[in-house]
Amino acid sequence: MLLLPFLALSQNSTEYGVFENALLTPNPTQISQFEKGITAHNKKFHGDGPYGARVYWISNGPNTGNYVWSMGPFPWSSLDNRPAQEEGHDADWNNNVAPYMTAESGTQSYWRGHNELSRFPKDFTIKNLLVDYYDVKRFKMDDAKKLVEKVNKVYAEKSQEDTYGIYTNEFGSTKEGRDLAVISFFDKSGWLSRDNDFATKYESLYGKGSWEQFGKDWFAVTDGGESELWIFRPDLSGISGDVKVAERE
Known part of the structure; x- marks a missing residue:
């Protein structure tokens, strides 16, 4: 979910913005390799547009030490053209990120943002x-x-x-x-x-x-x-933490 407030969609569109969140658990003996791999992957495949991704580090609770990889916001229709095997996306993840995670990794969820209930008063x-x-x-x-x-x-x-x-x-x-x-x-x-x-x-x-x-x-x-x-990790992310709040119609 989490985490840009607004997604610019056509006024005539019935789509809405969602975030894809993946909970990732690195092997505790290979954290540096994991961070190196996910940084390179995000810079190459998730550096802009609806596929831009941010990484967060969880600092409390049962998931302490885990990372949240968050892509979006994007309309559901954009998933039909997401980076895939043909562009080398899947191979890069499988070869340079997944080997440094534990078997418990991979919990994934999709979150819809509700602008009408949220407060983003400024950039x-x-x-x-x-x-x-x-x-x-x-x-x-x-x-x-x-x-x-x-x-x-x-x-x-x-x-x-x-x-x-x-x-x-x-x-x-x-x-x-x-x-x-x-x-x-x-x-x-x-x-x-x-x-x-x-x-x-x-x-x-x-x-x-x-x-x-x-x-x-x-x-x-x-x-x-x-x-x-959650603590934002700009060094591991494909996009910055800057949020430009869109005007509400």
């Missing part, structure tokens, strides 16, 4: 990401989105500098439990300790007791969640 450069995953109950995604809309309105009016994106898993599973992701983009680690007094801001917009009710409503549509910290 920015990706550095650190807080990725909050939520397990949404079956048939409750629409209800969850309505609650996110309420939160988004508070940020739009009361905390306008915050930058975050909302994404949903295109192929979610009840086993994995990662259906909706909130990705907050930040520069300094001190951001993690700040108190932005969101409850007060929420109640100033929706009334006394509304924040407690929001919590009850959120727990009614979700079965918990988990959080990860």
Whole structure:
């Protein structure tokens, strides 16, 4: 998912932007070879356009030390022309990247970005990401989105500098439990300790007791969640972390 806010598509197009994310686990004794191989691969095959790729390093939780390879955003139709075996793409990955990964690597997911629920108030450069995953109950995604809309309105009016994106898993599973992701983009680690007094801001917009009710409503549509910290690795990526926020129509 994760991680450009907007994808320029024709106004008449019904397509939307998605991200392809692959969780990669390097052999701990061959990390330098893995990083060398994935850097060269991204520079050669994923350096621009819809196939541009970024790499992130996970710094907490069960996936600590793993890498996320993220391509996009792209419309689904673009996958029909993605780099393939004929251009040497597959051989390069198989010969120069895959040999330095463990057998557990390869978990892949596709995430749809929801611009209408996200906040990208200005251009920015990706550095650190807080990725909050939520397990949404079956048939409750629409209800969850309505609650996110309420939160988004508070940020739009009361905390306008915050930058975050909302994404949903295109192929979610009840086993994995990662259906909706909130990705907050930040520069300094001190951001993690700040108190932005969101409850007060929420109640100033929706009334006394509304924040407690929001919590009850959120727990009614979700079965918990988990959080990860990702660090952008520009040295391993095919494209930079610069994000130009498109004008909304």
